[in-house]
Amino acid sequence: xxxxxxxxPVKIIFGRQTxxxxxxxxxxxxxxxxxxxxxxxxxxxxxxxxxxxxxGFDLLEFGGIEPNPHYETCMKAVELIRKxxxxxxxxxxxxxxxxxxxxxxxxxxxxxxPWDIVARRAPFASALxxxxxxxxxxxxxxxxxxxxxxxxxxxxxxxxxxxxxxPKFSILDPETTYSLPPRQISNGVVDAFVHVAEQxxxxxxxxxxxDYYAESILKVLIEEGPRALSAPQDYNVRANVMWAATMxxxxxxxxxxxxxxxxxxxxxxxTALHGLDHGQTLAVVMPGVWRTLRAQKFDKLLQMGxxxxxxxxxxxxERVEAAIDATENxxxxxxxxxxxxxxxxxxxxxxxxxxxxxxxxxxxITPDMVRKVLRQRL
Amino acid sequence: xxxxxxxxPVKIIFGRQTxxxxxxxxxxxxxxxxxxxxxxxxxxxxxxxxxxxxxGFDLLEFGGIEPNPHYETCMKAVELIRKxxxxxxxxxxxxxxxxxxxxxxxxxxxxxxPWDIVARRAPFASALxxxxxxxxxxxxxxxxxxxxxxxxxxxxxxxxxxxxxxPKFSILDPETTYSLPPRQISNGVVDAFVHVAEQxxxxxxxxxxxDYYAESILKVLIEEGPRALSAPQDYNVRANVMWAATMxxxxxxxxxxxxxxxxxxxxxxxTALHGLDHGQTLAVVMPGVWRTLRAQKFDKLLQMGxxxxxxxxxxxxERVEAAIDATENxxxxxxxxxxxxxxxxxxxxxxxxxxxxxxxxxxxITPDMVRKVLRQRL
Numbered sequence: 001x002x003x004x005x006x007x008x009p010v011k012i013i014f015g016r017q018t019x020x021x022x023x024x025x026x027x028x029x030x031x032x033x034x035x036x037x038x039x040x041x042x043x044x045x046x047x048x049x050x051x052x053x054x055x056g057f058d059l060l061e062f063g064g065i066e067p068n069p070h071y072e073t074c075m076k077a078v079e080l081i082r083k084x085x086x087x088x089x090x091x092x093x094x095x096x097x098x099x100x101x102x103x104x105x106x107x108x109x110x111x112x113x114p115w116d117i118v119a120r121r122a123p124f125a126s127a128l129x130x131x132x133x134x135x136x137x138x139x140x141x142x143x144x145x146x147x148x149x150x151x152x153x154x155x156x157x158x159x160x161x162x163x164x165x166x167p168k169f170s171i172l173d174p175e176t177t178y179s180l181p182p183r184q185i186s187n188g189v190v191d192a193f194v195h196v197a198e199q200x201x202x203x204x205x206x207x208x209x210x211d212y213y214a215e216s217i218l219k220v221l222i223e224e225g226p227r228a229l230s231a232p233q234d235y236n237v238r239a240n241v242m243w244a245a246t247m248x249x250x251x252x253x254x255x256x257x258x259x260x261x262x263x264x265x266x267x268x269x270x271t272a273l274h275g276l277d278h279g280q281t282l283a284v285v286m287p288g289v290w291r292t293l294r295a296q297k298f299d300k301l302l303q304m305g306x307x308x309x310x311x312x313x314x315x316x317x318e319r320v321e322a323a324i325d326a327t328e329n330x331x332x333x334x335x336x337x338x339x340x341x342x343x344x345x346x347x348x349x350x351x352x353x354x355x356x357x358x359x360x361x362x363x364x365i366t367p368d369m370v371r372k373v374l375r376q377r378l
Numbered sequence: 379x380x381x382x383x384x385x386x387p388v389k390i391i392f393g394r395q396t397x398x399x400x401x402x403x404x405x406x407x408x409x410x411x412x413x414x415x416x417x418x419x420x421x422x423x424x425x426x427x428x429x430x431x432x433x434g435f436d437l438l439e440f441g442g443i444e445p446n447p448h449y450e451t452c453m454k455a456v457e458l459i460r461k462x463x464x465x466x467x468x469x470x471x472x473x474x475x476x477x478x479x480x481x482x483x484x485x486x487x488x489x490x491x492p493w494d495i496v497a498r499r500a501p502f503a504s505a506l507x508x509x510x511x512x513x514x515x516x517x518x519x520x521x522x523x524x525x526x527x528x529x530x531x532x533x534x535x536x537x538x539x540x541x542x543x544x545p546k547f548s549i550l551d552p553e554t555t556y557s558l559p560p561r562q563i564s565n566g567v568v569d570a571f572v573h574v575a576e577q578x579x580x581x582x583x584x585x586x587x588x589d590y591y592a593e594s595i596l597k598v599l600i601e602e603g604p605r606a607l608s609a610p611q612d613y614n615v616r617a618n619v620m621w622a623a624t625m626x627x628x629x630x631x632x633x634x635x636x637x638x639x640x641x642x643x644x645x646x647x648x649t650a651l652h653g654l655d656h657g658q659t660l661a662v663v664m665p666g667v668w669r670t671l672r673a674q675k676f677d678k679l680l681q682m683g684x685x686x687x688x689x690x691x692x693x694x695x696e697r698v699e700a701a702i703d704a705t706e707n708x709x710x711x712x713x714x715x716x717x718x719x720x721x722x723x724x725x726x727x728x729x730x731x732x733x734x735x736x737x738x739x740x741x742x743i744t745p746d747m748v749r750k751v752l753r754q755r756l
Contacts, residue, residue, distance in 0.1 A: 004392050012382075014379075207621075212593075255621070
């Protein structure tokens, strides 16, 4: 096991009717800005629950944060916050609303160009406190310090990470997910699955507890993901998917083990350049990454095949192929396409993505690796 | 899944040579009191590592905290702290040193009788900040707000819990455990196993991730525990046992599920009255608790039997018995005795333990239940 530090101070409040606890978690005299997305919270009752819970608060609103939150939109919120002297941000929505709110929180008192926080990982000294009401299980942002933001003007989708943008608390009421469209549930399950894979499908590090934990999350996603689609109002199913997605990226399964993240990095380019949903890009890219980096992922593919999918027969080579196929088939069983052609994309998409990594000098995601990965995914 | 809150702000610093990082974690101008136990840290190099790491600090010492830390000893530390105006406590040792230090931290500014913190769960408003250098994997106290303290004068062993005594940080260097006697390793593995069981071996709550996580910890303890005895200087084995013990009682696997703790409560009395090690009492008591509460633990005993011990054949009744036997045999394989007679105790111990629960009005640990449990363990 490698040395590690783990420090995750996010308070999770999980369960039915928990939005009502909001007022206990926000300083009584703080001027609060509620951030949200395209307005689904006004249709599913969450907006009313938040307003009711914060009836006594000085509460402003900023809606319209897009999926793959735009830097440009976030900067409008920053302007409002500075003008109104907001002291607390409450992100109400899915991963994009939370991620955008994290950039907003960091940018408010940042002296330089806030895009540098993302593009150059510029350090920042403080951030406004954030609370979260999560309505979509997927990204894990509710229990980490990560944020992914898109600059619409340049079609760049980039991430930053800081303990300063850990939410102070995150409220997770599985009932708020009942009204999600099936595509968002599928995307969320795929996203959580791939989060686990980025931290697990790597050379063994003699860390059996981390391995078992990662496999635990995968098993819950495989067992409960399809049920979340077939029985959308089954509370326990939604609760289990929601908790699994949070646990997939709160740092715990990364303790003491190597990580990858190339599926995410390559996938981000497909979103930035072609508008695929985040989860869709992951389902397309990951089988290609696994086959391209097959040698270093071999032992863990065997292990996952056996422990997660119950693959026992055949040679090790055959079992590894079967494990990759089983993963792709699981994504497809959720209704998520896994080939570029299914999204109307052909081989012309490959070179522009590869070129984006030419400048980046990533330790192992080279243009040539990107070409190898995506050529398999046509 | 039941509603829950989870908030664990303890920073874990894990790995080789991590004691050297101490100075980064303690406020530079704080007067520090290092608390420790019987002096093993002076033989295994830990004391020197701490002194070297804190060379620039105003550092006082308080040694002699016993296994099953005595309230009376803790009060001497409180006196010293008040006199010397200590601002930070650094507990260096195993669970007893950390637990004692938690009571010390809470008692320093407590206006009433500090024993009430334990005996009456009296609320307290503040506590001195605590840091931990852990040298014995067992109790999980390094990542929770729990403390168990013994009053020597009245032979009472009782616990309290508060978020105010969460350690600010805990440093876990598996190499510090190389010199532990086998009995302490065995006790620690049993303790961690039973911590998991108290949170897992209960009626199913439709919380598959929590179940898989609990089983993950059990499997690691079963796989790595015996190796920790046979290969005491295998770094990865010690690291895996240490991390498993921490994860066994940091609140995570308790999220959204019912808990028991009767094995601990009954076991505490055997320590308080007869001086058995904590781990020894658990190995004696738990099989009796499982058989006494067999109906409510039936489904999970079956599940653990299958998933953890690979028990497949026979009727459900037989598999449940086999699961209990497999657990007891695991304890015995670590060299831990599991019957009262093996500790020279007979049926005369039962009634005094039962009587202690007569006054306590515990929701389900009644004198009659205690009698049933212990009669099976002669």
